[in-house]
Amino acid sequence: xxxxxxxxxxxxxxxxxxxxxxxxxxxxxxxxxxxxxxxxxxxxxxxxxxxxxxxxxxxxxxxxxxxxxxxxxxxxxxxxxxxxxxxxxxxxxxxxxxxxxxxxxxxxxxxxxxxxxxxxxxxxxxxxxxxxxxxxxxxxxxxxxxxxxxxxxxxxxxxxxxxxxxxxxxxxxxxxxxxxxxxxxxxxxxxxxxxxxxxxxxxxxxxxxxxxxxxxxxxxxxxxxxxxxxxxxxxxxxxxxxxxxxxxxxxxxxxxxxxxxxxxxxxxxxxxxxxxxxxxxxxxxxxxxxxxxxxxxxxxxxxxxxxxxxxxxxxxxxxxxxxxxxxxxxxxxxxxxxxxxxxxxxxxxxxxxxxxx
Numbered sequence: 001x002x003x004x005x006x007x008x009x010x011x012x013x014x015x016x017x018x019x020x021x022x023x024x025x026x027x028x029x030x031x032x033x034x035x036x037x038x039x040x041x042x043x044x045x046x047x048x049x050x051x052x053x054x055x056x057x058x059x060x061x062x063x064x065x066x067x068x069x070x071x072x073x074x075x076x077x078x079x080x081x082x083x084x085x086x087x088x089x090x091x092x093x094x095x096x097x098x099x100x101x102x103x104x105x106x107x108x109x110x111x112x113x114x115x116x117x118x119x120x121x122x123x124x125x126x127x128x129x130x131x132x133x134x135x136x137x138x139x140x141x142x143x144x145x146x147x148x149x150x151x152x153x154x155x156x157x158x159x160x161x162x163x164x165x166x167x168x169x170x171x172x173x174x175x176x177x178x179x180x181x182x183x184x185x186x187x188x189x190x191x192x193x194x195x196x197x198x199x200x201x202x203x204x205x206x207x208x209x210x211x212x213x214x215x216x217x218x219x220x221x222x223x224x225x226x227x228x229x230x231x232x233x234x235x236x237x238x239x240x241x242x243x244x245x246x247x248x249x250x251x252x253x254x255x256x257x258x259x260x261x262x263x264x265x266x267x268x269x270x271x272x273x274x275x276x277x278x279x280x281x282x283x284x285x286x287x288x289x290x291x292x293x294x295x296x297x298x299x300x301x302x303x304x305x306x307x308x309x310x311x312x313x314x315x316x317x318x319x320x321x322x323x324x325x326x327x328x329x330x331x332x333x334x335x336x337x338x339x340x341x342x343x344x345x346x347x348x349x350x351x352x353x354x355x356x357x
Contacts, residue, residue, distance in 0.1 A: 034059060050331040053324075064277075064312045065321075069328040071243050071275035071310070072107060080241040081109040083234055085257065087248030088116025091187065092131045093319045096121060098326045100190040107329050109242075110197045110234040111168070111187065114252045115207035118171055118188065118200045123149055125175055125186035143208070150212025157216065160223035166230050167223035168198030197234060199227035201256045228256065235260035236269050243275045246291045248318055250280065254290035261295045272299055277312040279321050288313060 008015070040062075041055035056062040075082050084099065091113075102108050113121075123130035126148060137143040144150075152174065160170035172192025175183070183189045191198045202224045204210060204217060235257065238244065246253055264271050276296055278287040292311035314321060 048331075049327050053328050053331065061314050061316075064314055065325065065328070067310065068243075068245070068275065068277045068312055068314070069325060069332065072329060073332045075241055075243050075275075076106055078241055080243070081234060081237040082107060082243045083110045083112065083238065083245070084108055085112045085244065085246040085249055085253040086117045086187075087114055087250070087253065088120050090248045090318045090322070091117045091120040091124070095318060095322050096124060096185055096187045098322055099187050100184070102326055102329060103187075103191060103194055103196050105330065105333060108191075108196055109237075110199070110231075111191055112199045112201060112231055112234075112253055112256065113168065114249055115200060115202040115209070118167070119149060119153065119207060119209060121186055121188050122153060122171065122175070125180045125182055125189055126152075128182045128185070144211055146208070150209045151214055153209040154212055154214040154216065154219070157219035157223045160226070161216075161219040164226070165223075166198075166227035167200040167202070167220075168227055168230075170223060171200065172198060197230060199231040199234070200224060201227060201231070201252055203252055206252075228260075231256065232260040232263045236264040236267070236271070238274050239264070239269045239271045240273055244277075244291065244295075246276070246278045246280075246287050247322065248280055249287070250282075250284040251286055254278075254286040258290035258294060270299065271295070273307045273309040275310045275312075277314060279314050279316070279318065279325075281315065281317050283313050283315055 038058040040057040043052055043055060047055075053066075056065075058066075072082055074080075086099070099108065099111070103111075120130045123146075132143065132146070134143055137145075153171070156170045156174045157167060159165075159174060160167050163170065163173075165173075168188070169192065172188045175186060175189045176192050180186070180189070188198060190196075200223075202210075202220060204220065209215060210220070235244070244257060246257065261271060274296065276291050278291045280287065292313050296309035296311040298308065
């Protein structure tokens, strides 16, 4: 029976409900998504980074960041492929040295860049600076007209075409063969020295080097297409248990990754289970769909109880998030005896799949 509130002088033909007949339950009997055991712990002055990272709440993005770190550590320990996708902004905000350090530690199996990332890395290696003031240069038609950048990168494309190698490998080879001022800051140089594959995926007309007088569509297209084929081979090696991280590319790399996923599966590689993550300060449509959701969707024929693929979206500035993740990976590299003991006493990350939302 519907209970009505006391009659009022309203002109409407309906009265507000009276809530006296509602039923309730005990708070203690209700399942809850959050408990105090998941709360953050105050930072202790002088505490290690490992203690700080462990003090983050086990809720939402903090727990997702842990999950991604665990997936990378697990992949490395099992010799699985870990691929890093890099947009230009990631390189120009000074994160190249972190990626260089991680690839030397074995946390990087391959790197995919868009054209802007390659350009910024080249300029950093050669001059120690990058990122021109577009507003100031555009009015006079000088934007993107740096001679050394345009000439050298188009020479890299020509080298790639002649040598039948990809643009990423050609860039590393080119930089390694010339005297540069800041080789230790260059991802391209370090990856080439370590024989870590780098693929560069350009969009013709999108990069400043495409408006240089030495640009050749034939060279650029052939070199980048070869890199796409190489990237497909790298993505195929993610099966099973590999990881793909998309950092700061909203369109090009998510589209390239999705095509590589379908190539791998078309050739008979299930690509399952895998872990993917998109890191950006805005979550755009293509990374969410093409990196986080579609590649990790459960196959129709997956048996119950089989290990699941996981996709994560972690929002924040690259210059904050990548140092956090890199430090977490480094701390996991040589855990202390006490940390090992604590880890052994806890269920593994794979056993802790109930996450708060």
